[in-house]
Amino acid sequence: MIFKLPISFLLASSLISSACVNVSASNPSVKWELLSPDIYGTGKSVGRFTVNGLDSISRLCFTQLPRGMRTLSAGDSIVELNAGYYYLTSPKFGTNSPQAIIDVEYTWDINADAEQPVSFHALTPGNRIIPVEASLSPILESSLSNPEWSEWTIAPDSLYRLNEILASGRKPGPFDIAPSFKRVKLTKGTFKSGDKISTVIVKHENPEYYRITLKPGKALIEGASQKAINMAKRTLTRRLLEPNGGTIPCAVIEDWPDYPYRALMIDIARNYQTPETMHTLTELMADYRLNTLHFHITDDEGWRLEIPGLPELTEIGSRRGYTTDSHDRLPHIFSDNPTTADGFFTRRQFIDFIRHCDSIGIQVIPEIESPGHARAAIKAMEARYRNTGDDTYRLIEPGDTSVYTSAQLYHDNLMNPALPSTYSFIAKVVDEVEAMYHEAGVKLPGIHIGGDEVPDGAWDGSTSAMKMAKERGVSGRHGLHGEFVRKVGRIMRDRNIPIFGWQDIYTGYDDEYHTEISPLVGGVNCWVSSLDPEKNVAIKGINSGYPVILSNVDYFYMDMLYMPHPEERGLYWGGFVDELQALSGYPDKLCPPQKDPKGRIIGVSGQLFAETILSKEQMEKLLFPKSLGLAERGWNGTPTYTPADFNILIGDKELPRLERLGVTLHVRAPGIMIKDGKAYINSPYPDAEIHYTLDGSTPTESSPLYTGSLTLHDSEKEIRAAIYKNGYRSVTTLLKR
Template sequence: MHQRFTFIFLLLSFSAFAQTAPFPQKGLKLKWEVKENGFMGEAKTHSVFTLTNTAKKAFPASGWTIYFNFIRVVSPLRTETSPAIVPGHINGHLYTLKPTADFKGLAPGDSILINVESGAWVTNFTDAPDGPYIVWNDAPAKGYSIDFTVVPSTEDKQLRRQANESRVRTSLEDIYKRNSITRDIPEDQLPRVFPTPENIRSTAGVFSLDAKDVIAYQPELKQEALFLADILKNALGKTVQIAEGENGSIVLNKNDKNPTGEHTLTVTADKVTLSGNKAEDVFYAIQSFRQLLGTPKNGAIEITGIEVKDRPRFSYRSFLVDVSRNFQAKAEILRILDVIALYKLNVLHLHMSDDEGWRIEIPGLPELTEVGGRRGHTVDELDMLQPSYGSGPDVNNTTGTGWYTKADYLEILRYAKARHIKVIPEVEIPGHARAAIKAMDARYAKFMKAGNTQAANEFRLSDPDDKSQYRSVQEWKDNVVNVALPSTYRFIEKVTDELVAMHREAGAPLDVIHMGGDETPAGVWEGSPACQRLIASDEKLRTADDLWPYFYDRVAQIVNKRGLQLYGWEEAGMRRTKRDGRNVMIVNPDFGARNFMVDVWNNVMGGGMEDLSYRLANGGYKVVLSGVANYYFDMAYLRDYNEPGFYWGGYVDIDKPFYFIPFDLYKNSKEDGAGNPLPASTFVGKDRLTEYGAGNIVGIQSALWGETLKSAAALEYLMLPKLLGMAERAWAKDPEWTKNEAAYNEAWSIFANVAGKKELPRLAKLNGGYNYRIPTAGVSLADGKVLANVQLPGLVIRYTVNGKEPDAKSAVYSAPVAEKGTLRFRVFDQQGRGGRTVTVQH
């Protein structure tokens, strides 16, 4: 009896010990830095982790694994012969560091260097590894975060891409030269309405707006009347009444005499009239009118007479936000809807599913959010997805875990509808579908455990016998749905039906749905018995490549049967084939006449696919111009280690979306994907847009992908002010400046002044303020003095000469500086918020 009690006591003691980490949780520090890019003369990076024991006890030689995320493919350093700790790959961007027999542990205070090699290059702080944590072998289900530091790169060898590259950053002189084309224009000489209206003229008379004014509206315009009343309340600080009918000094008028899509705004001394063919058009007239509202004096706002007649150039003006990679709260989505409505965009493309997360509750499939909407350390991913983008081991994180409940989604839809914005949900398939696949695997396991085989297989997306070998662009090995399974199509039908039902309940009927199609890697389906049986059973199918159009034909049938237009990424309109024995992608002629709409993203300058949007439009597809070179807002503003964002498709500042020419994108393309001058030969032999093809260009979309968006502030920084350039190009007519450089410089100056003097101050006040980027100053040396300038007139440059950080009370730059010392320049907005400081030694 005594021996049995002792055994049980020891067993319980061991179990308790096993649940406790054998090393202090805060006893480790991990540091990472780049040694050099262009390692061994290749597109490789040599970097090093430094692991330090800060505890008072020895760190063990074995029994642990460190996990971390890194957006580069990691391998051991090839020049190291007997590494003590080596990297390994799990899946996607999740990697490990594991000890070898040569690792002897770490005494208190000791460190060890861990050299690694990675593909491509690292020239930006957002490229760095993130979210490291340690897992002990005795407790494999629990991860502990490690204190982590990234050492900034400052040397040329750390910042270049290739070993022979000489231009490693956008210099302060580069910025100064770019800013120099902009002339400062007095605010009273700037256009009063933005984006640029089709017709506008000032008239005599001044309307005095105060709280005594009444907004009169037709019954079908009550929503717009309430929206305008809220704007005027914020402007005046007092409530303005609304009244159905025509007896008011501010009249909202739905007028069939206005051509379709047109609105008019007229301000006279005694009346304001906002008219449009539809409620949507009246709404845009309201957005124009709000831009005329100044600061109240003696309780009233004086508005000089004006006549505006306007319509959008493109019917489709979209902003895509990716909430899958890093989740954004509902409140931020509502803020996004407010700002895109302000600039007359009419679509929110909600990228709500991808490999790293599923973000909308689907009734009947709770696993999609309960598993696919959560990230953390997991043994088998039956409870959550593995960490991505530094989300770490704890499931209770705000970037990897989160979703919109049905109630949330209905609120988003209704909020968007009130602003005449269509929300288009994206179900990313067949690739980029790992969150859905793993969620349905978890559902399968749950029902199989319960003995319900039929329910287990009802919506399964993966074939357990599939031996296909592939890697996606993001290094996933298992992120593509199996297109031969009937359950795949039941899943698509179920999700589509539930989305349609939610949109109907919100009063915002769904008429188009995005069904992905992006970046499905080569090698998929080739080793799937189910796919091989399908190929053998259908004479139209010869190889796995033929499964792509087969899949989208079935998806189209599902979508069209429900009265929806099919929408997808450019690859959905392409098919693989061979030319001269090599794999190539060509425009698929089968879908061009089926009202199939595609986003065309691949226009990386110098990448060889610059004409793809025109080829698809010429082939009959409805094309949304979504090119990375101009409209991927997750691209960094410029080449600087401290600028957040990616840069694989180039650098995108506010000018890139502004100077894009939709029907002749070759004419004004200036930089390649590395930010270098674009050779004139780039477009030789490229397809040009035909007259027929031009009729298939339906609009423009800017996209903000979420890999680097760890907060709402990060999102707004990359979104704004870039969105202003996109809004101008999507709304305003084809500009005259396409004909010569001088005309462009003048148009740019007007736009830059409008942005800096009118729109940024507006954004600083809207909804408590947006975290738009305040640009860094340009700096040049001439005649022994330091010159500085700013990209957007209206912003203020302040500086110090003693090396201290400039603040809102520092000296304002107004003339070249002759003083010697450490000069620091920083740009501030009109509210006193500062951007990033730049430093020069003089």
């Protein structure tokens, strides 16, 4: 069942800049815990902040996914400085009181660890920022006691039955990998690491087609392009020989992808990832024959690429700190991990990165969000204007009285489509990005312009926008948005650069618009699913002439929770996505074939938005093994592995391989069933360990190892269990008797 909230909740993150923090030997401290939803009789989630060291603070600041909050104690108050950034005040702050307890009621429930407050810090009476020692209580019990959440929680006995099915898959052979080969024919003998490999280019209609012929002592790789040959060689050495001890049976492997576009979208705007981390990730993408990195490098919460001539974009747009005006940095919306705080790719780092990606068969499509999701760019260009008086690249109109709220609760994140300076800015950024690709010696495959989530009320109070609308004969937000896409499309057309965008760039427009725009488009990401042909935006796209990329939220959003459980990381507004859900995202199901379509489905894309990602490890855990289902569907559009066979493949081969490479992994949860007075616990992986407790404590590797059914005593009212596999732990399955 899909659980959807009214809006997407976004939380960018960073650390307090060292320049803004005064480290004291006696910092204040805070403990946050989630109380029973019925403690005040309202049925709402309540967070309790227990604050110590009150004499040194005037405000307690923190970040949290926007939830709508109000204090429940007399005299206390809470203020939202920016979407997801808050401060608390209390009459006890700045006094010698021993402690302040502040209860905050949330409009929406707090159900998962990623929704807890993070990055606590305090403002002193002298307006200095000081760190706060924070502790967060686990929310497992309070979440599972919430009846609204339990409607979507997988019951322990349902997990048990699912695990029975998933553990029944076929044991994989040496040529079973993800994504799977089209054809494998075994022959006689063995092939070993170090044996001779020769290559030759052959003609084939699919440029990524290859054939590997393995014979004793030698191999021949035939490919339709050098890229196909390189991919085949990588597959042979890294995916077949290495995991199988350097020796595999001789065979003839014939393989090709069903779709030319197989992508991951990685967001480093909201939480930064370094060039080194992205280098490692793209190597893994190449291993799984994903060939496109959709690089989300700008958004409301950050600008992560150096642009020569516009230093403010990174001097301000890549920095976080305490501010009420965003004049020299963006406001505090940050995590507890310094590696995801401030940062950007320098021009040289980006050139080296795209050159590396090209060498392993991955094209990089940078996303420059516009006209929405542009707060970082807007604030940076406003600082440029204030400091220099130069309005060449200004993105907003002075005196614009428009009132709007974006999906992420921003009120100041829209470029103005009527200003010539807006298009001067876009042209400048596009030219500098193109110059980086030219210097790298890599063809620029296109630039993603975003184009999504322009809210109602956009530009209603802009004199220039209203004048533009009248001159163009369009009306309102949608009409002005279309004019923006037209003008940006022409900028890109003049430079022979394809544009990519979200589905918003074509939905709701007429045939005249499509005739102009569709030839300029390299791909459109469609993220909304619908079985109703009248509501299926992918069908609308291909019938209007666009190359469509299936990016469905309920199949391919990597930032969704693996399963409905409070210990899982991620969001759940669009449903729950694991490797098996991604595996079931068949393109013909998501966009049924149409008669005489003008466009086509070019592939699939998995999206990893970084609202809740506070480290490299959390990024990897959300991607692996979830992205392997995506890779299978991008390479093979028709059924290959059953869910059980795919699960066993992942457990037997892919997780161990990824663990050897140092990748942080997600493992599935155990199931629990009580039958005839005994408790049974199972795992979807036959070789995994299950540890359990019966006393209410959290299972660890030191807890009893499950080896068979458990006889329960009357005093043992709950069973907790966790799986340990390849050095990683699952979430806790809890069964209450």
